[in-house]
Amino acid sequence: MALRPDLAIIADAVPSGARVLDIGCGDGELMVALGAKGVDARGLEIDPANVTAAIARGQSVVQGDANRDLADYPDNAFDYAILSQTLQTTERPDRVVDELLRIAPRAFVSFPNFAHWRVRLALLWNGRMPVTRLLPVAWYETPNIHHVTVSDFRDLVRAKQIGVERAWHLSGDKPTSDAAASWRAEHAIFLIARG
Amino acid sequence: MASRLHEIQHQSVTIEAPLPLDSGHRLPSVTIAWQSYGALNADRSNAVLVCHALTGDQYVASDHPATGKPGWWARMVGPGKPIDTDRFHVVCANVLGSCMGSSGPATPDPATGAPLGMAFPVITIADMVRAQAMLLDHLGIERLHAVVGGSMGGMQALAWAAAYPERLAAAIVIASAARHSAQNIAFHEVGRQAIMADPDWQDGQYYGSARAPTKGLAVARMAAHITYLSEAGLTEKFGRRLQARDIKSFGFDADFQVESYLRHQGLAFTDRFDANAYLYITRAMDYFDLAEPHDGRLAGAFARARDVRFTLVSFDTDWLYPTAESRRIVQALQSVGAAASFVELSAPFGHDSFLLDVPALDRIVAGALGTGR
Numbered sequence: 001m002a003l004r005p006d007l008a009i010i011a012d013a014v015p016s017g018a019r020v021l022d023i024g025c026g027d028g029e030l031m032v033a034l035g036a037k038g039v040d041a042r043g044l045e046i047d048p049a050n051v052t053a054a055i056a057r058g059q060s061v062v063q064g065d066a067n068r069d070l071a072d073y074p075d076n077a078f079d080y081a082i083l084s085q086t087l088q089t090t091e092r093p094d095r096v097v098d099e100l101l102r103i104a105p106r107a108f109v110s111f112p113n114f115a116h117w118r119v120r121l122a123l124l125w126n127g128r129m130p131v132t133r134l135l136p137v138a139w140y141e142t143p144n145i146h147h148v149t150v151s152d153f154r155d156l157v158r159a160k161q162i163g164v165e166r167a168w169h170l171s172g173d174k175p176t177s178d179a180a181a182s183w184r185a186e187h188a189i190f191l192i193a194r195g
Numbered sequence: 196m197a198s199r200l201h202e203i204q205h206q207s208v209t210i211e212a213p214l215p216l217d218s219g220h221r222l223p224s225v226t227i228a229w230q231s232y233g234a235l236n237a238d239r240s241n242a243v244l245v246c247h248a249l250t251g252d253q254y255v256a257s258d259h260p261a262t263g264k265p266g267w268w269a270r271m272v273g274p275g276k277p278i279d280t281d282r283f284h285v286v287c288a289n290v291l292g293s294c295m296g297s298s299g300p301a302t303p304d305p306a307t308g309a310p311l312g313m314a315f316p317v318i319t320i321a322d323m324v325r326a327q328a329m330l331l332d333h334l335g336i337e338r339l340h341a342v343v344g345g346s347m348g349g350m351q352a353l354a355w356a357a358a359y360p361e362r363l364a365a366a367i368v369i370a371s372a373a374r375h376s377a378q379n380i381a382f383h384e385v386g387r388q389a390i391m392a393d394p395d396w397q398d399g400q401y402y403g404s405a406r407a408p409t410k411g412l413a414v415a416r417m418a419a420h421i422t423y424l425s426e427a428g429l430t431e432k433f434g435r436r437l438q439a440r441d442i443k444s445f446g447f448d449a450d451f452q453v454e455s456y457l458r459h460q461g462l463a464f465t466d467r468f469d470a471n472a473y474l475y476i477t478r479a480m481d482y483f484d485l486a487e488p489h490d491g492r493l494a495g496a497f498a499r500a501r502d503v504r505f506t507l508v509s510f511d512t513d514w515l516y517p518t519a520e521s522r523r524i525v526q527a528l529q530s531v532g533a534a535a536s537f538v539e540l541s542a543p544f545g546h547d548s549f550l551l552d553v554p555a556l557d558r559i560v561a562g563a564l565g566t567g568r
Binding site for chain 2: 042048049051052053055056057058059060061062063064072073074077
């Protein structure tokens, strides 16, 4: 099965031989792809069924909560931390970003862009929290408790003096330009580094 | 009962080399009884050591010679099972101090020929592991694909990783702990006192007599058995239902089903276990604290085990070795950078879940052995 587009980008961008922590690794799909190219990948995942599936695939995954359990990893334990589609579900995304760059000098962070034009239109026209392809769940049951936009994230890393080494913006499966990302990106992936 | 138990012949080897013990004593030679399943491959790289729990034995996947019951982990070990004997050479040894053929309190004193009883030295989990390493040396197995164990077996797997990290690729630790808590020690002490308060115990020298401390051992088993089950499990299985009667007896017969069940469990246990072995092995578990030689820092125990892949599993209804203890071990492993997996599985059976039908556990064990899907 093909990797989700944001995961494919991350899998491609991590150099072989790197040590990686995949936070919110699900059933280990990205870890398997990383392992195939010689990356030493470890995972953290909150859902026990997903953890079981990942261990059954031979992956090293610890059941835990990104809000709390990142503290158990020593400084610089990894070359890269990966947080895909999880930032918006954490209690304090700003502190999670700090933790990512404590346990690794670089981190991939991907999230759905809440300022995508369909979201904006839905909110403008309907006056209701949008339910879209990437945000498919109603407001009362969504795990996304901190909706974030591309511009919000850029502001956060600027305020924290965190460097952005690369950014990818996706509309569907296709890349879109940095300049148009705020409106056009459904998905954003940032490779951030300690400032 | 004890005398009949000790008449069983087990496959064993006596290694004529001294075994130094944590207590400072040494055994001049050591006898280890073991079973193996599946073929050892040409490069001797497919050996898996299964470590048994307190009252377990080497008959992991074969019928018990005393009770005739199937092996205690026959659902996990065998052809096509999660620990697949078509692929792995599985070794399971009776632990030092036990009563199924390995050196223990029933071993004869070489000077007198009489059983040692309480003259057998107190042993530890690390001593058990040393004895297993001697067995593997004897069998020509230098390195293990994995060490696997639940409960006290998990303690041995952890002790293996601490003592011989270069001899194992993976450790699978299920429903276990890196140290005994005050509560764990307390329950064991109840059991030991029950045995030693039985007049038939005779200071441990009951082997030659017509009397053995079966009553004390049965009470010890009853108390321990409660700790292996969950409250919800007991409630579901027995509730307050009465045993073979419609009304309370207003006496001290086993009115309740749960009483009858525990009495049966206690009594049946005495057919297959020796009271002195129970004293020695519970003592070894109580002394277990993997962090103790490292100034109380558990991570210190794993400093040389960075290249061992660890898999830990706890169960949500296990209050004997709860999830928090497994997490503490995982934290120590993460702090040294060892590859660790951990999951808390949901199962209704309490501590005993590791022995029972929990399909997720099967998938995890196979995955951790590299044969999962």
